[in-house]
Structures are given as structure tokens and as C-alpha cells.
Amino acid sequence: MSDVKGYAATSELSGLAPFSFQRRTPRADDVSIDILYCGVCHTDIHFAENDWGRTNYPVVPGHEIIGRVTAVGNDVNQFTVGELVGVGCMVDSCRSCPSCEQGLEQYCREGMTPTYNGEDRIDRLRTYGGYSERIVVSERFVVRVPDKLDPAAAAPILCAGITTYSPLKHFGVGKGHKVGVLGMGGLGHMGVKFARALGAEVTIFTRSEAKVAEAKKQGADHVIISTDPEQMAAATESFDFLLDTIPVHHDLNPYLSTLKVNGSHILVGMIEPIEPTVHSRNLIGKRRILTGSLIGGMPETQEVLDFCAEHDISCDIEMLDIHNINEAYERMKKGDVKYRFVIDMKSLKSA
Amino acid sequence: MSDVKGYAATSELSGLAPFSFQRRTPRADDVSIDILYCGVCHTDIHFAENDWGRTNYPVVPGHEIIGRVTAVGNDVNQFTVGELVGVGCMVDSCRSCPSCEQGLEQYCREGMTPTYNGEDRIDRLRTYGGYSERIVVSERFVVRVPDKLDPAAAAPILCAGITTYSPLKHFGVGKGHKVGVLGMGGLGHMGVKFARALGAEVTIFTRSEAKVAEAKKQGADHVIISTDPEQMAAATESFDFLLDTIPVHHDLNPYLSTLKVNGSHILVGMIEPIEPTVHSRNLIGKRRILTGSLIGGMPETQEVLDFCAEHDISCDIEMLDIHNINEAYERMKKGDVKYRFVIDMKSLKSA
Numbered sequence: 001m002s003d004v005k006g007y008a009a010t011s012e013l014s015g016l017a018p019f020s021f022q023r024r025t026p027r028a029d030d031v032s033i034d035i036l037y038c039g040v041c042h043t044d045i046h047f048a049e050n051d052w053g054r055t056n057y058p059v060v061p062g063h064e065i066i067g068r069v070t071a072v073g074n075d076v077n078q079f080t081v082g083e084l085v086g087v088g089c090m091v092d093s094c095r096s097c098p099s100c101e102q103g104l105e106q107y108c109r110e111g112m113t114p115t116y117n118g119e120d121r122i123d124r125l126r127t128y129g130g131y132s133e134r135i136v137v138s139e140r141f142v143v144r145v146p147d148k149l150d151p152a153a154a155a156p157i158l159c160a161g162i163t164t165y166s167p168l169k170h171f172g173v174g175k176g177h178k179v180g181v182l183g184m185g186g187l188g189h190m191g192v193k194f195a196r197a198l199g200a201e202v203t204i205f206t207r208s209e210a211k212v213a214e215a216k217k218q219g220a221d222h223v224i225i226s227t228d229p230e231q232m233a234a235a236t237e238s239f240d241f242l243l244d245t246i247p248v249h250h251d252l253n254p255y256l257s258t259l260k261v262n263g264s265h266i267l268v269g270m271i272e273p274i275e276p277t278v279h280s281r282n283l284i285g286k287r288r289i290l291t292g293s294l295i296g297g298m299p300e301t302q303e304v305l306d307f308c309a310e311h312d313i314s315c316d317i318e319m320l321d322i323h324n325i326n327e328a329y330e331r332m333k334k335g336d337v338k339y340r341f342v343i344d345m346k347s348l349k350s351a
Numbered sequence: 352m353s354d355v356k357g358y359a360a361t362s363e364l365s366g367l368a369p370f371s372f373q374r375r376t377p378r379a380d381d382v383s384i385d386i387l388y389c390g391v392c393h394t395d396i397h398f399a400e401n402d403w404g405r406t407n408y409p410v411v412p413g414h415e416i417i418g419r420v421t422a423v424g425n426d427v428n429q430f431t432v433g434e435l436v437g438v439g440c441m442v443d444s445c446r447s448c449p450s451c452e453q454g455l456e457q458y459c460r461e462g463m464t465p466t467y468n469g470e471d472r473i474d475r476l477r478t479y480g481g482y483s484e485r486i487v488v489s490e491r492f493v494v495r496v497p498d499k500l501d502p503a504a505a506a507p508i509l510c511a512g513i514t515t516y517s518p519l520k521h522f523g524v525g526k527g528h529k530v531g532v533l534g535m536g537g538l539g540h541m542g543v544k545f546a547r548a549l550g551a552e553v554t555i556f557t558r559s560e561a562k563v564a565e566a567k568k569q570g571a572d573h574v575i576i577s578t579d580p581e582q583m584a585a586a587t588e589s590f591d592f593l594l595d596t597i598p599v600h601h602d603l604n605p606y607l608s609t610l611k612v613n614g615s616h617i618l619v620g621m622i623e624p625i626e627p628t629v630h631s632r633n634l635i636g637k638r639r640i641l642t643g644s645l646i647g648g649m650p651e652t653q654e655v656l657d658f659c660a661e662h663d664i665s666c667d668i669e670m671l672d673i674h675n676i677n678e679a680y681e682r683m684k685k686g687d688v689k690y691r692f693v694i695d696m697k698s699l700k701s702a
Contacts, residue, residue: 099612107612107637109588170638237460261450261458267631277626280618284643286458287521292635 039064062130357483390415413481
């Protein structure tokens with residue numbers, strides 16, 4: 001074990017503060033990583049503030065990690081010292097259930113081990129995330145960052161990116177499809193980039209006229225003001241897919257109506273504890289699909305990084321020093337970030 | 352036009368009673384049919400009693416019609432006089448929208464013309480259903496009844512049959528799949544037969560121990576008592592498909608949990624006006640699909656009749672005289688029919 005500096009929330013604190021903890025002694029299949037950048041996901045706030053009632057304090061958030069390999073165990077054969085690598089939302093899974101065998105570790109029957117606020121499957125120690133100097137992760141859960149990508153802007157691909165890329169690929173979005181994207185945040189803006197790169201025609205739904213220019217800047221071919229009944233009616237039965245990144249409760253029925261026969265409404269934002277209510281006629285009457293998707297498996301996480309390099313896609317980011325993290329959380333709660341904060345981990349050394 | 356005897360509900364009556372009305376003069380593409388049998392669908396009750404608030408009285412219910420061709424128009428080339436034919440839930444559609452062009456007339460963008468309580472697209476006259484002596488239908492909406500089928504037992508295939516067959520085929524149910532069927536009524540028992548014929552292993556979910564023997568008799572490989580938390584927990588992530596025929600509000604979440612990763616919960620019973628509430632985590636967490644399906648298109652309605660002939664499948668029916676229809680409705684409301692009433696239309700002549 002070795003001492004590591006990080007930023008954590010504790011139950012006594014309202015916010016994140018410097019925190020020293022131990023990383024495990026690397027095992028034979030482990031990759032030791034010096035963290036360079038870590039994206040700030042809305043989930044980090046939920047855990048820091050215990051919104052879901054399952055935070056084990058102290059918690060070191062962060063699951064959009066980019067770093068450099070400093071050591072590898074004897075059994076590691078995919079990575080070498082000095083390589084630029086990434087770690088996303090998971091650091092382990094059972095590895096033997098049908099989902100794991102298909103490389104869909106995020107749907108592991110036993111539940112995957114999250115990068116933070118989880119429990120290591122071997123030593124039962126708590127997992128700590130990427131707001132820290134270093135991390136030690138089993139090689140199966142490490143991905144290679146292509147040279148072409150800007151390392152900082154690549155960080156959010158590990159969560160915001162894979163979360164939107166995976167369902168678009170799985171459900172077969174491609175040329176000739178019309179895709180609607182709901183929500184204009186970190187996930188939504190990545191969804192627009194991926195859907196366009198896959199050949200689809202993309203519409204952003206937004207609640208206000210004031211955001212139309214921004215939506216166009218994000219690359220949308222069209223914009224629909226979702227609060228305008230006329231625009232919504234005109235969109236009836238016009239979309240093949242809806243990628244729904246809205247992370248709070250919203251009525252799905254008006255959006256379902258904009259799907260064609262056999263169209264799919266894909267949720268990627270958990271909207272618990274409030275339950276959406278869905279009119280069954282909106283599904284039955286047009287054989288529509290309501291579904292959801294959770295991040296992506298490890299092979300697909302590597303795929304999305306390679307896809308981003310090939311298509312010159314990166315996340316729009318705002319760089320952040322770690323000592324400004326609490327302020328960043330406050331801004332994120334107001335939606336005041338375009339589109340993802342990324343912590344420059346050099347700032348931790350001077351914090 | 353010609354006078355026809357039928358049974359109708361009027362706004363003044365609590366129940367169905369003899370009713371004389373006119374059938375349209377056959378057009379060039381029309382098939383005139385003498386009705387031999389008509390199945391009694393739960394939807395008939397909803398319309399007779401205006402449960403959905405959109406009944407135009409008087410209404411002649413019935414959309415599971417088997418009869419013999421008595422005349423054909425000059426443009427009819429699929430049917431000849433004397434043939435045994437069927438008519439299901441639709442008698443017309445726009446015929447030019449993307450759904451109609453794919454033979455998915457049930458999802459017609461303009462809305463299909465229902466066999467009763469609808470309005471003819473040409474003369475704007477009301478459509479009357481199968482509780483009557485005769486019907487006149489455009490040939491596109493008429494299907495051929497294979498010789499091998501018992502005509503009376505074939506009637507419910509036109510609604511209960513196609514409604515369960517279509518989603519099983521569309522979503523790709525086959526060998527190696529585990530299918531759960533919810534609801535043990537007219538639709539449910541047909542769903543079990545089709546799923547088995549398609550090669551799947553079939554489980555019936557029922558609320559009470561008392562129905563286990565009946566479920567086995569229906570052909571289920573397994574039975575799960577849905578009110579037993581232990582049995583439901585043991586079924587976690589075990590099904591590829593759920594065919595949900597329950598026509599009243601029920602909590603979908605416990606059922607969703609029994610679906611594997613990528614599993615599909617298919618609604619075929621409209622459960623309005625009450626809305627189901629679905630936990631988004633039950634979809635997102637395992638990439639599950641909630642969807643629905645409405646009857647089937649005309650090519651598939653012919654296909655299901657041929658499939659039934661090939662696999663020796665028919666509906667379990669109880670024959671009924673038309674003057675007992677009101678009593679039959681009361682029994683259906685109590686679930687007291689195995690599994691479908693079929694009216695012998697000869698009884699109309701003596702009624």
C-alpha cells in the first residue's frame with residue numbers, strides 16, 4: 001500500500017477537501033497509473049452529497065480518468081510503463097456471468113465494482129476515484145488513449161462519451177436515421193457528435209428559444225422547442241431514435257409521440273426516485289420501444305476512444321483546478337458549464 | 352345497400368339486442384361475406400359499454416369473423432365465391448403511408464378503419480362488425496382460412512391470435528429463448544401455443560396457486576406464482592421475453608426484474624386510462640426494453656392462419672348462441688370462459 005493525496009467528501013463536511021488515503025499494493029494483473037486529468041460527472045455530486053442515500057464517507061469521486069502508466073504487474077500484457085491510459089466508471093466485475101463473458105461488464109449479474117464508493121472484490125477495501133494522484137486498476141478495466149486525442153478533452157469520453165455512444169451503436173443508429181437528442185449537457189452534446197458521426201440527421205430538443213443558437217453550435221441539424229405544442233405536433237412520428245439524457249423527471253409521452261413506428265426512446269439518465277409515467281398506447285399503438293442503457297462494456301469503451309480519434313471527436317471542456325471543485329459543483333447544479341469540467345491533476349500537487 | 356340483421360348495443364339499452372341495418376353496396380374491390388362465426392373479444396364489451404368514451408351508438412361489435420364468400424367485385428382477384436375467409440380488426444387504412452406500404456396497416460399513419468365503430472373512408476358511413484349475418488369488406492382486408500382449420504376455432508385467431516403471434520415473430524422469439532406469458536385469458540393461452548410452436552421454453556405467471564394446474568394444461572413448461580416474492584426473486588434475470596396480456600393496471604417493475612440483460616417486456620393489452628409506472632433503473636440497469644404491439648398487418652394475419660394450420664394450433668373455444676351474448680359478457684367480466692366465446696351465427700336466424 002502507498003499513501004495517496006486526493007480530494008474527498010466526508011459526512012462532516014459540506015464539500016470536498018484534501019484527503020490522504022491508501023491505494024492497494026499492485027497485484028499481478030494491475031496497472032498503476034499517475035492521474036493527469038479527471039472529468040467531473042454529475043454523478044460525482046450525487047455521491048458527494050449522498051443524494052441517493054448510499055454514499056460511504058469519505059468518498060473520493062471521479063470516474064473519467066486519464067493518466068500515465070507507472071508500473072505493471074507480471075501478468076499484465078496489454079500495457080507498458082509510460083503509456084497514456086484511461087479508467088472509466090468500473091474497476092472490476094465478476095468476469096464470469098453471461099454479460100461479463102460478452103464484454104458487457106456494466107451489466108454484470110453480481111453488479112460491477114464502481115471506480116469509487118465501491119468495495120474491492122478481493123481485499124474488500126473501499127474503492128476511491130480519480131480526484132487523486134494515483135490509481136491502481138486491473139488491466140481488464142484500463143483502456144488505451146489514442147495519440148491523436150487531447151488527453152484532457154478525452155477524459156469525459158470515459159463516462160459521458162461511452163454512455164451516449166454505446167446505445168447509439170447497440171440500437172443500430174446510422175445513415176438515413178433521424179435522431180432526437182434530449183438534454184444539452186455533457187452527455188447530450190457528446191450524443192450529438194456521435195449521432196452525426198454515425199451518419200444520422202440530428203435534432204436537439206430544448207425547452208427554450210434562448211438555447212437554439214447554442215444547439216446549432218453543438219452541431220444539431222434542427223432544433224425543436226419542446227415547450228411549443230405546435231412544434232411538437234409537427235414532429236409527430238418523425239424520429240427513429242430519441243437519446244434522452246435529461247437527468248431529472250420529465251413526462252415521456254410527448255416525446256414518445258415524435259417517434260415513428262418501431263422507434264426507440266433510449267434513457268441514459270437515471271430519473272429515480274421519481275418514476276416516469278408512460279401511456280401504454282404510446283408504445284402499443286406504434287410498436288415503439290422504451291429502453292435504457294448504462295455506460296458501456298470495456299471493449300466498447302476502447303472502441304469509443306478509437307472512434308473519437310478516427311472522427312476527430314472530443315468533449316468540449318473547461319479546465320479546473322482541484323481547489324475550485326466545490327465552486328464547480330455549484331455551477332454544475334445551475335447548468336453553468338460548457339460542457340464538462342476537467343480537473344488538471346497538477347493542481348493537486350500545489351493544493 | 353341491403354338490409355342485414357345483427358346484434359347491437361344502443362345508448363338506451365344495457366346490453367345487446369337485435370338490430371337491423373344496411374351494409375354498403377359492394378364496390379369493385381369488395382368481397383361480400385356470409386358470416387358463419389364470430390369470436391367475442393373483451394374489446395367488444397368495452398365498446399358496447401362505452402368504457403373508453405368513444406362509442407358511437409348503435410354499435411354492432413365483433414372483429415373475429417369467419418364466413419363464406421357470396422360475391423366478389425370486378426377488381427377482386429384473390430378470392431372466389433364459396434371460399435372460407437376471415438376478417439379481423441381492420442377493414443381499411445390509408446394504404447399509402449410507410450406503415451401501409453410495409454403491410455403494417457395497423458400502424459397506419461392516418462389510423463386504420465376499425466371493423467366496427469369506425470367510419471368508412473369513402474362513403475363516411477359507420478362500420479358495423481361481425482355480430483351479424485353479412486359483411487362487405489375490401490379484399491385487402493380479407494384473409495383466406497386454410498382448409499385444415501376448424502372454422503369456429505379459427506375465428507379468435509383474427510384478433511387474439513394475431514395480437515400474440517405478431518410480437519413474438521417481430522421481436523424474434525425462437526429456439527433457446529425463455530418466454531414468460533402474463534395473463535391466462537384468450538390472448539395468453541394463444542401466446543403460450545405460439546411461443547411453444549416457435550421453439551421457446553414457456554413460463555406462465557399467475558397470481559394464484561389454484562391456477563397452476565390450468566397453466567400446465569395450457570402447455571406451460573413452468574409456472575410462477577407472481578404473488579410469491581421468493582418465486583419472483585428466483586426468476587431474476589431469467590427471461591428473454593415477457594408477453595404481457597394483462598388488460599388492467601399492474602405494476603410492471605417486478606416483471607421487468609425477471610428479464611435478462613437485453614430482454615423485452617411486450618405489452619399487448621392496453622392498460623389505459625391508468626398509467627403504468629416504470630422504474631427507469633429497471634430499464635437502464637440491464638438495457639431492457641419495454642414495448643407494445645397492436646394486432647398485426649394483413650400479410651401477417653394471413654401468415655398466422657397458415658402457421659396455425661401448419662402447427663395444428665387453434666383457439667380453445669366455447670360456442671355461443673347470439674341471444675346469450677349478454678350473459679356471455681357477464682361471464683367474461685368474471686374471467687369465466689375457457690378461453691374464447693365464439694358466436695354460431697346460425698343462431699341469429701332463429702333469434
